[in-house]
Amino acid sequence: MLRKISTPVIAILIFLALWELLVWANGWPNYKMASPSDLPSAFWKYKELFFVMGWQTLWRTIVGLFLAVIVGTLIGMIIGFSKLARDALYPLLIGFNAIPKATLVPVISLIFIGQHDFNTILMAFMISFFPIAVSVGIGLSTLEPEYRDILRALGASRFTIFRKIALPKTLPEFFGALKVSATLAFIGTNLVEIVSPHGRGLGALFKSGETNGNYPLMFAVLIALAFLGIILYYAVIFLERVFAGWADREGS
Amino acid sequence: MAAPSLTKGDTIENLIEIKGARHAYQTASGPLPVLDGLDIAVPAGTFAAVVGPSGCGKSTLTKLVAGLMKPDEGEVWLHGERVTGPRKTVGMAFQNPVLLEWRTILDNVILPLEIVAPRMPTKDRVARAMELLDMVGLTGFESKRPSELSGGMRQRASLCRSIVHKPDVLILDEPFGALDAFTREDLWQTMRDLRAAEPFTAVLITHDLRESVFLGDQVIVLSGRPARTQYVMDVDLPADRTLDALFTPKAADMLHILRDQIKIAQGRDVEGHV
Numbered sequence: 184m185l186r187k188i189s190t191p192v193i194a195i196l197i198f199l200a201l202w203e204l205l206v207w208a209n210g211w212p213n214y215k216m217a218s219p220s221d222l223p224s225a226f227w228k229y230k231e232l233f234f235v236m237g238w239q240t241l242w243r244t245i246v247g248l249f250l251a252v253i254v255g256t257l258i259g260m261i262i263g264f265s266k267l268a269r270d271a272l273y274p275l276l277i278g279f280n281a282i283p284k285a286t287l288v289p290v291i292s293l294i295f296i297g298q299h300d301f302n303t304i305l306m307a308f309m310i311s312f313f314p315i316a317v318s319v320g321i322g323l324s325t326l327e328p329e330y331r332d333i334l335r336a337l338g339a340s341r342f343t344i345f346r347k348i349a350l351p352k353t354l355p356e357f358f359g360a361l362k363v364s365a366t367l368a369f370i371g372t373n374l375v376e377i378v379s380p381h382g383r384g385l386g387a388l389f390k391s392g393e394t395n396g397n398y399p400l401m402f403a404v405l406i407a408l409a410f411l412g413i414i415l416y417y418a419v420i421f422l423e424r425v426f427a428g429w430a431d432r433e434g435s
Numbered sequence: 436m437a438a439p440s441l442t443k444g445d446t447i448e449n450l451i452e453i454k455g456a457r458h459a460y461q462t463a464s465g466p467l468p469v470l471d472g473l474d475i476a477v478p479a480g481t482f483a484a485v486v487g488p489s490g491c492g493k494s495t496l497t498k499l500v501a502g503l504m505k506p507d508e509g510e511v512w513l514h515g516e517r518v519t520g521p522r523k524t525v526g527m528a529f530q531n532p533v534l535l536e537w538r539t540i541l542d543n544v545i546l547p548l549e550i551v552a553p554r555m556p557t558k559d560r561v562a563r564a565m566e567l568l569d570m571v572g573l574t575g576f577e578s579k580r581p582s583e584l585s586g587g588m589r590q591r592a593s594l595c596r597s598i599v600h601k602p603d604v605l606i607l608d609e610p611f612g613a614l615d616a617f618t619r620e621d622l623w624q625t626m627r628d629l630r631a632a633e634p635f636t637a638v639l640i641t642h643d644l645r646e647s648v649f650l651g652d653q654v655i656v657l658s659g660r661p662a663r664t665q666y667v668m669d670v671d672l673p674a675d676r677t678l679d680a681l682f683t684p685k686a687a688d689m690l691h692i693l694r695d696q697i698k699i700a701q702g703r704d705v706e707g708h709v
């Protein structure tokens with residue numbers, strides 16, 4: 184247990200040391216590349232802002248991700264169960280996913296003027312639902328027919344078969360996709376916060392660092408984002424252990 | 436259509452009856468006929484072993500009996516009733532044991548009861564499942580996950596699941612097909628013992644002629660695709676037969692005849708030439 188925590192901590196410390204060394208050896212000034220030793224003071228100076236804005240970023244990401252889970256699962260069910268829907272929707276989904284989401288920021292800010300929270304959540308959702316939809320869809324469409332037949336032969340409804348077999352069976356794929364989606368949702372939130380700043384979220388803090396030439400602050404924001412990303416990722420891992428721990432063969 | 440022409444006597448005699456079934460799958464390259472004049476009749480409490488060339492339509496036959504599919508033409512009867520859809524009195528096991536990885540062995544065996552008898556108390560469900568697990572020699576493994584068991588043990592658990600709800604029709608689609616020869620023979624004996632303990636009528640699809648003779652009361656040979664009933668053999672061996680019974684001259688004769696029939700079904704003459 185101790186090793187499980189100490190190993191990544193040591194890895195992070197080594198990473199910070201190398202970073203410090205790199206900046207020091209090149210004699211880079213602050214505005215070229217801040218070094219880790221500049222960061223604590225930046226965090227301390229803006230600590231309230233970090234908490235307030237970090238929370239704004241986090242909750243909007245989580246809401247967007249939550250929507251992505253619901254809509255992504257629904258789309259996945261539709262394309263997983265119906266070949267017609269699969270043929271019809273796949274090109275649309277892939278096309279939508281291929282659009283660089285940065286180009287959509289001005290579009291949605293124009294459609295929903297002033298709805299900053301909504302716009303941010305919408306972007307987090309749009310960028311992150313695709314992996315979930317695809318993984319649930321593939322999980323359902325590749326379910327071996329025998330799994331269905333053992334219950335179908337007893338007269339079980341489609342819903343019962345979904346709940347007792349198809350849903351649990353796709354959970355490992357679902358959580359695999361959720362890990363990717365969680366990271367993507369973060370990118371979506373920050374994209375809106377940075378490209379269309381409205382004074383909320385870590386993205387806005389980054390933008391203000393940029394405007395004021397406060398380079399240590401900008402780097403501190405990046406570190407804070409990485410930190411939140413790690414927290415969200417491990418939250419997903421925790422849920423995976425709870426709901427799909429059976430798929431983990433490591434312990435057996 | 437007119438009322439069924441089955442008399443009461445027929446009903447009791449043949450628990451499973453398929454008459455003149457024809458079926459074609461609709462595929463991208465047009466209709467694929469798989470059944471063409473399939474007749475089977477399985478008396479109550481007996482085992483019908485079905486053999487035939489690979490891809491001839493054996494699994495399709497099981498889907499008809501299970502009510503998962505309707506034939507284009509022909510009739511399927513269970514218990515003197517026309518089969519129009521799935522019914523709770525059917526149990527199924529396949530070559531792939533399809534156990535649910537997130538459930539323990541015990542909970543896997545209980546699964547059909549959750550559908551068929553939702554109000555049955557948990558205590559009774561567990562007792563019923565444990566009774567079966569005991570019969571197949573899986574006592575002590577009830578709280579293990581399927582991945583912790585060998586292939587033969589998983590197939591034993593799958594057999595328990597197929598009969599836990601006391602179905603009167605058991606459909607076995609090559610359940611021992613993927614097992615090694617020794618494990619397979621162990622499971623034949625387990626199946627024979629289950630039969631003695633539980634009342635069911637079974638259709639066993641197999642590609643192993645010795646298996647068909649050991650477990651079957653009759654062996655039905657299907658022709659190559661599209662399948663029709665090509666040959667039916669009554670297995671005249673004692674019900675409590677042992678593996679040794681397979682090495683008697685009588686069994687050897689039966690196996691010989693079946694081998695010739697399979698060759699004919701495969702479109703070869705008995706000498707093996709195409």
Ligand SMILES: Nc1ncnc2c1ncn2[C@@H]1O[C@H](COP(=O)(O)OP(=O)(O)O)[C@@H](O)[C@H]1O
Nearest residue numbers: 460461462469488489490491492493494495496
């Ligand atoms: N749902 C289906 N759609 C189209 N063709 C099928 C379908 N199921 C089976 N077939 C085809 O029908 C034939 C008979 O299949 P099956 O009954 O599974 O044969 P068997 O169990 O004897 O090997 C095979 O050629 C198979 O490819």
Ligand SMILES: [Mg+2]
Nearest residue numbers: 493494495608
């Ligand atoms: Mg088959």
